Amino acid sequence: MFANIADLIYLNYGVLDTDSNGTVSPTETRTFTSLSTDNVSSSGGGTSLTPYSRYEVVAGSTSYISNDNLSSCVVYTDNYVVDPATGDGTCALLFAAGSVTEIRPIFKFDNMTDITGGGILTSRTDMVSELTSISTALDGDFSALGISSTNSLRTSLSAGLSKLDNGATAKNSATCTAVSLFDVIYLLVQDPADNSTSSSDLKSKNLLSLTDLTSSVDSSxxxxxxxxxxxxxxxKARLVYATDSPATTYTDSYEKAESSLYTAMKNIRSLGIETTVKGDGKVSFRELICIGEN
Structure with missing residues (x-):
């Protein structure tokens, strides 16, 4: 147990608290994470997304790829980059009959800023993993020794852990400014299709909330x-990825994307794409970003 406590103190203050004043500041957090978010904004800064003038039309369990007025569409088989002009007026008929259950605009994802600065991430990802391991081990140590949740040592350490396991929020559950910029990019890489994605699974990949996309990523x-x-x-909205630069062709698999776009997505995904939950005993990279605001 004492070894775990020592490790926690070292990681918290020996690594993050670089001026050794007992407080991890937002500046110290930014220095450690080394994210290049200066040009990232919710008005499209750091990303290049443009309308594809195509929509995914969902009618029950069947999906179609349509042009922007539903006058021509093709049934989905295994990709969303097929030209709807090769189809027919099925989607217009479905619309007129009230059979369309959902419609999803498709956006072209041409490029993005690699906010990791090139992917030298080992120290960051290792620390996230180690913090999670230590917090889990400490909880087990306390329980095994019968140390109650009201014990002063456990309370003190729990307070320290809560700063780490913060749910990517600031103190008192306020908005964490640092993670807001990270999330502009993070939202775009959470659940992409890759080269192993089957045609049936592709239906649920490359999707994100339309509200999140237009409010957090690019309001335009x-x-x-x-x-x-x-x-x-x-x-929801659907993304397709440019395969070349300047962008002329697109793909559903981010692993087939143009090399710089693929690299940026891969690097950001390596920081962790799991859901962030406050107090769940796991420390994610998004939570690490917010330590200085707790």
């Missing part, structure tokens, strides 16, 4: 949604 994309379709259920 709101204007691209065709108003005539806005009456239909539209909660």
């Amino acid at each position: 994309l709101n204007a691209s949604v065709v108003s005539a379709l806005s009456s239909l259920p539209m909660s």
Whole structure:
């Protein structure tokens, strides 16, 4: 137990608290994480997303890829980059019959800023893993020794752990400013299709909340949604990835994306894509970013 306590103190103050004043400041957190977010913003800074002028039309269990007025569409088989102009008027008929259950705008993802600065991430990811291991081990140590949750030592350490296992929020559950910029990029890499994704699984990949996309990533994309379709259920958006630069062709697999886009996505995903939950005994990279605000 004492070894775990010593490790926790060292990681918290020996590594993060570089001026040894007993407090991990936002500046010290930024220095450790070394994220290059200066040009990232919720108005499209750091990302290049543009309308594809295509929509995924969902009618029950069947999906179609349609043009932006539903006059021509093709049934989905194994990709979302097929040209809907090769199809027919099925989607218009479905719309007229009230059979469309959801519609999803498709956006082209051309490039993004590699906020990791090139992917030298070992120290960061190792620390996240070690903090999680230590917090889990300490909880087990206390329980095994019968040390109650009200014990002063356990209370003191728990307070320290809560600063780490913070749910990616600031003190008193306020908004963590540091993670807001990270999330602009993070939202785009959470659940992409890769080269091993089957055609059936692809239906649930490359999707993100349309609200998140237009409020947190690029607010200008709101204007691209065709108003005539806005009456239909539209909660999600779909991404396709550029395969070349300048972008002319697209793919559903991020592993087939243009090399710099693929590298940026891979590096950011290596920081961890798991859901962040406050007090769950695990320390994620998003929580590490927020230590200085707790």
